[in-house]
Amino acid sequence: MASAPQNPTAAAAAAALRVADLPGRGRGLVAARGVREGEVLLSEPALLLYPSALASLRAYCAACFRALPADSAAAPCASCRAAAFCSPACAAAAHPRLLCTALSHCASAGLAAAAPAEAVQEPLLFLLSAYSLPDPALRAVLSLASAPPPPPGAQDAADLHAAVAALAPPHLLPAGFSPDLTAALLDKDRGNSFAIMEPYRPWTPLELQKARAYAVYPRASLLNHDCLPNACHFDYPDRPGPGNTDIVVRALHDIPEGREVCISYFAANWRYADRQRRLLEDYGFRCECDRCQVESQWKDDDDDNNGDDAMEEEGEEDGADGGDDGMEEEGDADGDDDFPHAYFFVRYLCDSEGCWGMLAPLPPSPNGELSHVFECNVCGKLRKEEDVMPDEGTSGMVH
Numbered sequence: 001m002a003s004a005p006q007n008p009t010a011a012a013a014a015a016a017l018r019v020a021d022l023p024g025r026g027r028g029l030v031a032a033r034g035v036r037e038g039e040v041l042l043s044e045p046a047l048l049l050y051p052s053a054l055a056s057l058r059a060y061c062a063a064c065f066r067a068l069p070a071d072s073a074a075a076p077c078a079s080c081r082a083a084a085f086c087s088p089a090c091a092a093a094a095h096p097r098l099l100c101t102a103l104s105h106c107a108s109a110g111l112a113a114a115a116p117a118e119a120v121q122e123p124l125l126f127l128l129s130a131y132s133l134p135d136p137a138l139r140a141v142l143s144l145a146s147a148p149p150p151p152p153g154a155q156d157a158a159d160l161h162a163a164v165a166a167l168a169p170p171h172l173l174p175a176g177f178s179p180d181l182t183a184a185l186l187d188k189d190r191g192n193s194f195a196i197m198e199p200y201r202p203w204t205p206l207e208l209q210k211a212r213a214y215a216v217y218p219r220a221s222l223l224n225h226d227c228l229p230n231a232c233h234f235d236y237p238d239r240p241g242p243g244n245t246d247i248v249v250r251a252l253h254d255i256p257e258g259r260e261v262c263i264s265y266f267a268a269n270w271r272y273a274d275r276q277r278r279l280l281e282d283y284g285f286r287c288e289c290d291r292c293q294v295e296s297q298w299k300d301d302d303d304d305n306n307g308d309d310a311m312e313e314e315g316e317e318d319g320a321d322g323g324d325d326g327m328e329e330e331g332d333a334d335g336d337d338d339f340p341h342a343y344f345f346v347r348y349l350c351d352s353e354g355c356w357g358m359l360a361p362l363p364p365s366p367n368g369e370l371s372h373v374f375e376c377n378v379c380g381k382l383r384k385e386e387d388v389m390p391d392e393g394t395s396g397m398v399h
């Protein structure tokens with residue numbers, strides 16, 4: 001549930017979008033007024049924030065997920081001693097009580113014994129955190145769209161439910177705790193979580209970069225996907241001050257009133273077949289965006305390309321992994337008719353080695369002046385517009 005905006009930027013952002021029912025797409029967010037490039041469309045705290053793995057609890061504050069200081073300044077959680085906090089304020093904020101209790105009862109060895117593989121730790125940490133939520137927040141998570149059923153071989157919801165039941169004291173579990181509720185929550189997690197990544201390390205391929213935490217947001221989780229998005233999300237987990245895990249969504253370019261605002265659920269350089277496979281398997285829909293309609297006609301974009309669908313979620317707008325070691329390539333034919341979106345790639349895709357983040361303009365100044373500076377949402381690099389588009393004067397609307 002959205003909390004009241006704390007600052008003018010968040011207040012302006014709150015007025016920029018409205019929720020709409022969109023045929024064939026469920027709910028989505030639509031521009032409630034014309035917005036300018038770089039404008040903050042959404043800035044909100046997480047409904048639910050949870051560590052990506054047990055290892056994350058050793059490296060990041062259990063409350064705010066900033067990197068823990070290397071020295072002894074980090075204070076272990078007084079209850080479980082398995083998690084740590086970066087400051088007295090974070091220690092006072094604490095971490096999810098079921099997670100804390102599970103860690104203190106079993107110690108991390110016990111939890112690890114129940115969940116040896118990292119792939120299993122993540123859903124368990126999610127469930128222990130979700131079942132710690134107050135009832136309204138739990139209901140808000142349950143109101144989000146469900147992902148399609150997991151593929152065969154994925155961790156069984158019944159096993160995860162049994163693991164939670166074994167780790168959590170019954171009196172702390174919420175009313176309604178059941179295998180069905182656990183399965184429903186897991187579906188929400190898969191369809192709506194955003195990764196908050198570990199600090200960016202240059203030259204590290206995206207697929208090797210890990211999430212420190214995952215987050216579900218009340219409104220950002222309503223953003224639908226487009227392979228040519230008009231917005232992208234940022235997070236600034238190591239930023240000082242409050243709100244470091246808030247998600248920030250900014251417009252890539254001007255967006256007219258009434259137009260749906262979409263993000264890409266993964267790195268925009270993925271090829272057609274990989275995008276379609278990922279969207280169908282993990283989100284349950286076939287993408288029919290403008291770009292997919294063009295690329296579906298290309299002859300050489302078969303399943304044999306070197307894309308990678310082993311990425312974290314996002315809704316998960318995620319912490320997107322690169323699906324490829326190169327930019328999306330043209331199809332068979334020559335010319336802009338066959339690759340009408342080249343402008344988008346040049347302008348909005350970061351060209352730092354192995355990054356493939358999205359470049360969004362910094363917000364306009366309070367008097368409405370455009371920044372002409374682009375920020376990458378993965379590596380954080382800032383680039384002047386003339387370096388992004390040497391032949392362009394000032395930016396314009398992208399059609």
Ligand SMILES: C[S@@+](CC[C@H](N)C(=O)[O-])C[C@H]1O[C@@H](n2cnc3c(N)ncnc32)[C@H](O)[C@@H]1O
Nearest residue numbers: 025026027145191221222223224225283285315
């Ligand atoms: C993160 S949620 C987005 C909000 C969702 N539409 C809702 O009603 O709550 C992801 C789900 O939205 C739907 N969706 C997202 N992008 C879509 C698209 N381009 N076309 C059709 N459905 C889409 C799919 O059902 C997907 O699993």
